Amino acid sequence: MTKPANHTLTWLKCLPETAPCAAKTPMETARAELDAAACAPKVELALEPSLGEGFRLEPQGEGYLLAGGETGVLYGAYRLLMACAAGDALPLGSHAPYYALRMLNCWDNADGTIERGYSGRSLFFEGGRFDYDPDRMRQLARMLASVGMNVLCINNVNVHENEHQLIEEAWLPQLAELAALFRPYGVRLMVSIDYAHPLRGGVPTADPLDARVAQWWKERADLVYSYVPDLAGFLVKADSEHRPGPFTYGRTHADGANMLAKALAPHGGTLVWRCFVYNCMQDWRDTVTDRPMAAYQHYAYLDGQFDGNVILQVKNGPFDFQVREPVSPLFYAMPKTNLALEVQLAQEYTGHQTDIYAMPPMWKEIFDDLPPSRVMAMAAVSNLGRDENYTGHPFAAVNLFAYGMTAWDPATDPAQVIRLWCRLTYSLPAQQEDALHALLMGSRRVYEKYTAPLGLCWMVEPHTHYGPSPMGYEYALWGTYHKANRDAVGIDRTSRGTGYAAQYPAEMAARYENRETCPELLLLFFHRMRYDDVMADGRTLIQRIYDDHFEGCDEAEEMARVLASLDLPPQDAQTAHERMVRQLRNAREWRDVTNTFFYRLSGVPDAKGRKIYD
């Protein structure tokens, strides 16, 4: 069966269209890729198990010696091939990943839909069952391995009716078949489980301290691992947004996580427990509860109580993948606990893979505030789907690519990784490559400018999370309010307000507490400000809001001009241009709605006389 030509290889265009399918191990895959690649130098492979996932590349005779652990060799082979294709220096010397787990979380449902998916339907499921193209699975595995990802969770953290079967007898042989497709690429599968699954299995409770529950999970883990011996583990979203969990039984999340972890431990499996817990039925009149404080409140006191094979997976910010948030304070509060940093490639709040939004500069900001050593793994919500190009917008692939690189090395330079993606994907003339590079590098800031100002968050259309709705969440149950009135906007999260800032270490807290030292782009996250408050540069807050929105929209128009000047492959050009039309419409709508919203409240006209509708 020939591969449909329109399943693009994104940044792996340097490789043959068909992925190796005879290889049984990563080492064999590495050999096959190197042999098949047009441009590869002569490379001898050597297995050095002590290198684990790392590799070492050194000159040898007329070619090179690539030594590494089983998957390390494969990573090395891809790095080498990509360097060749990009015309870069080969990655000589020793390399090893910073984080042992570099996970991709797919929010795919068995019915074929993807929660917050913007690239078509599921690559794995359709109509309530497994349904995938094996060739495409290998391509996907190849993409992940090429940038060092090693764990793929294939189903939504919100586990529905059908997905329970992923760990039931009927579906396990199929899960094993899928795992076998990814294994030669060093990618281990993970599955999201329903904390309350034992209730379906005849156990009358899901109390984590009940021996029957522990026994049920032990037997279940034994069964699952008998089919997929290298399963990476289970991922759990419990007591969150109406999901069941230990709270039902008056137990802590340590009780719940450790019980599951003990079932996985004999198999070397990891239990990944998401910390996205908050009151999603808040009353907007309640001024005491402050949603960003929730994760800390629910978990910090449990530090040190989790088993060694438990990882708490914490979203980068305390809200939910907004355009700009401070780093979650939980990362500083649990030094004795394994933590994974979770980011979201799916552009849920960041443009639905319609608007261009390259994330590496954002991740750099996270690591600027968060020493990489504070976490021991990374996870990313997938932006993949069944679309021909996998990511909807062809440029969205840069985020998948760069995520892998960043999880491998958190010190990855955003500018360099975006440059590499541009070059591997498009081979444009230098001036055009520079233009595309600049466009991507600036794209997040442009989006930020025309959406909610200065870390205010949540001024989006409820449910869809696309498009402006300044009041969409103001009286809702989600704990996400800005309380804009005729004089001021924002929640005071300092010690004079909800006290959220105090969840950070003292030095950070002090920085956020003080309006003079608080990062400007987070001012409205931490402070309630009057429209006539004067910013560091002398502008008033209201003028700054207007300026950002006009500028953001102008800059989006400039992005459109740049895009039109690029000689992209026809298919990508068409998709990107069609989406840019929508991005511009969206940007203008966002600019006008936001400016009008604040103008109606403040009554202050734009100092520069630009059009604000009344």
Added chain:
Amino acid sequence: MTKPANHTLTWLKCLPETAPCAAKTPMETARAELDAAACAPKVELALEPSLGEGFRLEPQGEGYLLAGGETGVLYGAYRLLMACAAGDALPLGSHAPYYALRMLNCWDNADGTIERGYSGRSLFFEGGRFDYDPDRMRQLARMLASVGMNVLCINNVNVHENEHQLIEEAWLPQLAELAALFRPYGVRLMVSIDYAHPLRGGVPTADPLDARVAQWWKERADLVYSYVPDLAGFLVKADSEHRPGPFTYGRTHADGANMLAKALAPHGGTLVWRCFVYNCMQDWRDTVTDRPMAAYQHYAYLDGQFDGNVILQVKNGPFDFQVREPVSPLFYAMPKTNLALEVQLAQEYTGHQTDIYAMPPMWKEIFDDLPPSRVMAMAAVSNLGRDENYTGHPFAAVNLFAYGMTAWDPATDPAQVIRLWCRLTYSLPAQQEDALHALLMGSRRVYEKYTAPLGLCWMVEPHTHYGPSPMGYEYALWGTYHKANRDAVGIDRTSRGTGYAAQYPAEMAARYENRETCPELLLLFFHRMRYDDVMADGRTLIQRIYDDHFEGCDEAEEMARVLASLDLPPQDAQTAHERMVRQLRNAREWRDVTNTFFYRLSGVPDAKGRKIYD
């Protein structure tokens, strides 16, 4: 087959549980109902075709003579039976309906859902096909006939895939069977059609001036009437909210309606054409387009151009069944055209049959402004569904009952008709009946008070149309804006603004134009007002808004106390109480959200110091 006891007979509890099923004509039905009723006096029936739908009741010997046209006799019989049951004087003398067509429009879909239905699933359809209980159809027919309704349109004006079949060969025998169930009750069926149906039937156009189109509809009408010879006609929603229509072909709605009417004319059928046409893709920045002006703009100039068997069906107000609107100006603009007044029993914007909302006082207001002679028919969007009590909330049945009475006689007194419904339905002790009567009479004003103020409209949750969302429609495409800012709220629809008021006859226009003479409860429909503007009673607008919202909520709580004091049948009591809990929660939410919204904008505290959240 015995009738499930839980299919209540609402106000027809005086009748036997099972409707007559052997009767073939309304006269036979009348005889059977009179014979079976426990309380009926001795009545002789006489057919007097000249009386049409009217009847005459006169004493005769020890009993009465009831003479009438074929359906008139049946109407007389029900009126007599209800008078007996209520202990009222018998309806002696001559009676005839004011309007020849008294229509009920069901927005039922073949899949079993009901658009804007709040009483369960469709009574007629399920799973893409006809699916009904014949006994229940007779009960429904009886309910309609008892208050004089004579036309039942069974499917949604938004015609979807499956409902096309209603006028296609495969479904026509079933349509005929259903018609046969209603015929003995004097109720004629009507069907909603898709204007573009010929395109499915092999005609390459739906241009109303194309002879092939006219021929297709002629043949189609001939076919339909060969199955249902007394079909009342077709109902059409064209060029509205994305429905196809004559505009596609550059033709007027007179062209479209007349073409269809000519197909129906040989069969005595009526073509009912809805006038709900407006731009549902408006830009909120557009201050020239004013949605309430749309129907007048689209139709007034066509006055006199419609065939005699065309009726233009006009919603009572220029928007869309809001809690309070002025009468549609179209009713004054088309003296040479048949017009039907359309009201909505389904509580789309008026509480979803969760909140209590008795409509007769609202209809009285309509007829206070609109001489009944301006229209020649009435139509009501149904509030019925498969729920045991047909209307979700048991009290919602009062609207169906009173609508029939009002369509028969627009001078019907709201207080009297509500009193009669209370008595027939519940036989409560006098004091309780008075309390229920007062509760129902006041219910609309209570709902109005805690929702959007003074005719402002549209401060509801988009899509569902239930619950407060002060900004829900503010930046949307629907042409429904209030432009509230820190100083003022409302659209100026006078000659100084959009000019909407000028669509009315001079005297009315002058009344609305002038803030002194404009009805107070419509002030914010016609005028943009500052929060500190002083009302006739000396209060400021902002204080009036606060007062209404606090009072409305208090009054809802008083309604709850009254409800709790009534000795209702257990099933009705349970349903009503359960819904009252939700109504109260809703009322409080609406009060607080609306007050906070205006407080944040205006900065004006409540003069009486009540709690407004900031």
